[in-house]
Structure formats: structure tokens, C-alpha cells
Amino acid sequence: MAYRTAGSSNGRFGVYAWAVLGYNLLVILWGAVVRATGSGAGCGEHWPLCQDRLVPHAQQIATLIEFSHRASSGIDVLLVGALVVLAYRQYGSGHPVRRYAAATGFFTLTEGLVGAALVLLGDVGTRVSAGRVAVLSAHLVNTFLLLAALALTAWAAGGDEPMAAATEPPRSRPRPYLLYFAGLLATVAIALSGVIAALADVLYPAKSLAQAVHWDISSNAAPLLHLRIIHPLAAVLLGAYLVAMAGVTLRSGTTANARKMARRLISLVVFQCCLGVVNLLLLTPVLLQVLHLFAADLTWIAMVLLAAESFAGRLLPVPRVQRQLEPVQ
Numbered sequence: 001m002a003y004r005t006a007g008s009s010n011g012r013f014g015v016y017a018w019a020v021l022g023y024n025l026l027v028i029l030w031g032a033v034v035r036a037t038g039s040g041a042g043c044g045e046h047w048p049l050c051q052d053r054l055v056p057h058a059q060q061i062a063t064l065i066e067f068s069h070r071a072s073s074g075i076d077v078l079l080v081g082a083l084v085v086l087a088y089r090q091y092g093s094g095h096p097v098r099r100y101a102a103a104t105g106f107f108t109l110t111e112g113l114v115g116a117a118l119v120l121l122g123d124v125g126t127r128v129s130a131g132r133v134a135v136l137s138a139h140l141v142n143t144f145l146l147l148a149a150l151a152l153t154a155w156a157a158g159g160d161e162p163m164a165a166a167t168e169p170p171r172s173r174p175r176p177y178l179l180y181f182a183g184l185l186a187t188v189a190i191a192l193s194g195v196i197a198a199l200a201d202v203l204y205p206a207k208s209l210a211q212a213v214h215w216d217i218s219s220n221a222a223p224l225l226h227l228r229i230i231h232p233l234a235a236v237l238l239g240a241y242l243v244a245m246a247g248v249t250l251r252s253g254t255t256a257n258a259r260k261m262a263r264r265l266i267s268l269v270v271f272q273c274c275l276g277v278v279n280l281l282l283l284t285p286v287l288l289q290v291l292h293l294f295a296a297d298l299t300w301i302a303m304v305l306l307a308a309e310s311f312a313g314r315l316l317p318v319p320r321v322q323r324q325l326e327p328v329q
Contacts, residue, residue, distance in 0.1 A: 017154035197231035
């Protein structure tokens with residue numbers, strides 16, 4: 001029986017899924033601007049309305065920043081809703097694209113709920129509380145799960161050279177699944193420590209690097225400042241693990257896609273470390289904070305896709321080459 005490639009509608013779906021992922025990254029980065037500029041209270045304690053209005057009278061820049069973030073998040077809900085509908089229309093029952101798209105829809109909703117909790121609990125602006133740290137940490141984990149679901153939706157749709165893995169002969173060496181699972185946890189741990197460090201930088205801005213270091217080690221400093229030192233340590237130690245894990249992938253004779261993603265992961269980790277040093281020396285300006293977060297999100301996506309390529313036999317119910325082919329009558 002002859003075969004031809006899957007219809008162009010499925011190819012367009014993959015492009016659309018990657019585009020929605022890119023838009024989500026923009027929304028997340030703008031959220032970082034909201035936090036870094038202390039604009040989270042720009043709409044008051046009203047949600048989903050801003051200052052109890054659908055379109056507020058923006059007298060302060062903080063209101064514009066926060067309102068634009070909420071507006072972009074609302075557009076994202078529509079884009080993700082369309083993604084879920086298209087996934088269920090274009091792919092059959094049990095196809096992984098459906099599962100990942102449904103997960104994307106779920107984590108989009110929970111992302112909004114966590115954001116609403118920050119506003120309604122008053123954990124915005126310059127407020128310091130243990131609850132704020134907890135909610136921001138939950139927000140980070142949910143954001144990572146959302147990005148993972150989106151990336152896997154696009155990946156399962158065949159948007160990232162899906163034929164490469166299937167055309168290579170199987171390797172006899174077992175894949176180190178535990179290494180990749182630990183890599184996912186390490187990436188989350190670095191990001192969580194980064195959330196605490198970023199919050200400390202916003203709430204306790206230092207005038208010099210010497211002052212910042214003094215606050216970190218002073219017995220009279222706020223507890224949040226004592227926790228800030230965890231981030232650079234975690235970034236160095238766990239970042240080294242990610243590089244070593246990616247190196248194992250490059251040496252283990254796995255698929256071309258996995259090796260490509262491993263090289264990307266190494267590059268991103270090295271870039272992140274360099275960016276972290278510059279960020280520290282310049283006392284975390286807003287632009288560098290946003291760039292640092294962007295690199296962190298890309299690192300997470302690279303780690304997720306590296307694991308996906310390694311777990312492909314478990315994540316996809318049929319060989320990737322088969323799901324891209326359909327019989328010609």
C-alpha cells in the first residue's frame with residue numbers, strides 16, 4: 001500500500017501550536033515586567049476587571065502595564081481555546097495531540113486562577129508575605145506545566161522535524177530515563193529559586209553589589225534576602241548537572257532530534273549563567289530580568305523536548321513516522 005504525507009491542515013496546526021507557544025512566552029515576559037516594575041497593584045484589588053472597569057482610566061503607568069497584561073492574557077485564552085478545538089477536530093481519538101492540547105487548556109485556566117489569587121489576596125506591589133512566595137512558586141510551576149503542554153502539543157503534531165527520529169535505526173543502548181526526569185526537576189528547582197531571588201530584588205532594591213551581599217549575610221536582614229543566595233548556588237550546581245546530562249545524550253548515540261535538543265540545552269544553560277552574572281553585577285535591571293526569564297523558559301522547553309524525544313516510545317502510541325502518513329486510495 002502506498003502512503004502520502006498527512007494533510008496540510010495538520011501541518012498548519014503544528015505551525016499554529018508553535019505560534020501559540022510563542023505568544024504565551026510574550027505574555028509571560030510581560031508578566032515579568034509587571035512584577036519587576038511593581039505594577040501588580042495597578043488595577044487595584046479587582047479581578048478580572050481593572051479598577052472595577054472593563055476599560056480603566058489609566059492615570060498611572062502601573063495601571064497601563066497591569067491592564068495590558070490582563071488584556072494579553074485574555075487573548076491567550078481565546079488562542080488556546082481555538083487550539084483545543086482544532087486538536088479535537090483534526091486528530092482522532094486517543095491521539096497525543098488531543099491530550100496535550102487538553103492539558104494546555106487546563107493549565108491556561110489554572111494560570112488565570114493563580115494570577116487572580118495574587119490580586120485578590122493582595123500579594124502584589126511591595127507587599128511582603130510568606131503567602132506571596134508560595135503563590136508565586138505555584139504560579140511558576142503552573143507556567144512551566146503550561147509551556148510543557150504547549151511544546152508537547154506542537155511536538156506531537158510533527159512541527160519539529162518529526163521524521164528524523166523515525167528514519168534512524170534503533171539503538172541497543174538503553175535510554176537513561178531517570179537522568180532526564182532529574183533534569184526536569186533540576187530545571188524547575190533553579191526557576192523556583194529564581195522566583196524568590198527576583199521577588200527579593202524587587203522588594204529590597206540595593207544601591208550597590210556590596211550592599212546586596214551585606215544584606216544577604218546580615219543576621220538582621222529580611223528572611224527573603226537570606227533565601228536569595230540559594231539561586232546562584234542552585235544555578236551553578238544544577239546547571240552543571242544539566243550540561244552533564246546533555247553530554248550523556250550526545251555520547252549515547254540517541255536520535256538526531258535528541259542530540260540537537262541536547263546541544264541547545266547546553267548553549268542555553270551557559271548563556272543563562274553568563275546572563276545571571278551580568279544581571280547580578282548590574283543590580284537586576286528590568287530588561288535583564290525579562291531576558292533572564294526568557295532564557296529560563298527556553299531552557300525549560302529545551303529540557304522538555306529533550307525528554308520527549310527520549311520518551312517518544314512512551315509518549316506516542318504509534319511510531320512518529322506512521323502518524324504522519326495516511327494511505328492513498
